[in-house]
Amino acid sequence: MKLPPKTPSESRTTITDIVLPGETNPIGNMFGGELLARMDRAASITARRHSRRIVATVAVNNVSFNKMIPLGSVVTVEAKISRAFNSSMEIIMDVWIEDRENGIKTKANEAIYTFVAVDETGNTVPVPPVKPETELEKERYNAALRRKQLSLVIAGKLNPKEATELKALFF
Ligand SMILES: CC(C)(COP(=O)(O)OP(=O)(O)OC[C@H]1O[C@@H](n2cnc3c(N)ncnc32)[C@H](O)[C@@H]1OP(=O)(O)O)[C@@H](O)C(=O)NCCC(=O)NCCS
Numbered sequence: 001m002k003l004p005p006k007t008p009s010e011s012r013t014t015i016t017d018i019v020l021p022g023e024t025n026p027i028g029n030m031f032g033g034e035l036l037a038r039m040d041r042a043a044s045i046t047a048r049r050h051s052r053r054i055v056a057t058v059a060v061n062n063v064s065f066n067k068m069i070p071l072g073s074v075v076t077v078e079a080k081i082s083r084a085f086n087s088s089m090e091i092i093m094d095v096w097i098e099d100r101e102n103g104i105k106t107k108a109n110e111a112i113y114t115f116v117a118v119d120e121t122g123n124t125v126p127v128p129p130v131k132p133e134t135e136l137e138k139e140r141y142n143a144a145l146r147r148k149q150l151s152l153v154i155a156g157k158l159n160p161k162e163a164t165e166l167k168a169l170f171f
Contacts, residue, residue, distance in 0.1 A: 008137050015041060032065060036111075045079070050081045051089065055115045056115065061147060066109055080137075086126055087126060088116050088148070090148065094109075
């Protein structure tokens with residue numbers, strides 16, 4: 001049975017939290033692993049909202065730590081689904097820090113995780129397709145298959161010769 005498509009805004013998740021002393025490195029900036037965990041939580045909620053299934057992280061595809069996040073910062077992780085395939089879902093996160101005085105948010109980091117929907121016995125199950133609405137959502141949707149193939153090639157799960165989207169880029 002074909003599942004009806006869902007828009008990225010239907011499963012969008014934001015988590016806002018402060019950076020406490022136990023979550024920093026020796027020079028007082030947020031520890032990378034702490035941010036990875038916050039992003040994993042936000043992304044898993046998005047994947048769960050989209051699929052309404054049990055979900056598991058199958059890959060952390062890309063993380064760029066572009067800006068240091070000082071102790072006491074208010075950090076917001078926004079997680080949105082970019083595309084769903086059969087059982088897998090690509091979730092893109094944007095991370096923002098908020099200025100204490102004027103409340104203006106500055107983009108600090110970005111990340112892409114892949115989740116898979118499973119049943120109670122751990123077998124993969126199909127998820128609804130994504131219907132992108134905004135220009136950014138359409139851009140992210142269109143590039144997602146290329147990123148999936150790259151991730152599978154790096155993980156040794158796809159023969160580079162079969163990565164049609166990557167070949168189209170380079171040859
Ligand atoms: C998630 C899991 C059930 C998938 O099982 P599997 O036998 O690898 O299943 P498949 O090979 O059919 O892959 C399932 C989907 O994930 C995709 N996938 C697998 N590895 C991937 C990777 N490295 N990057 C991107 N997508 C990947 C596959 O392409 C497939 O997508 P599709 O169904 O949308 O076409 C299994 O790998 C697992 O249990 N992993 C551990 C998950 C976990 O515990 N996460 C928390 C980490 S502590």
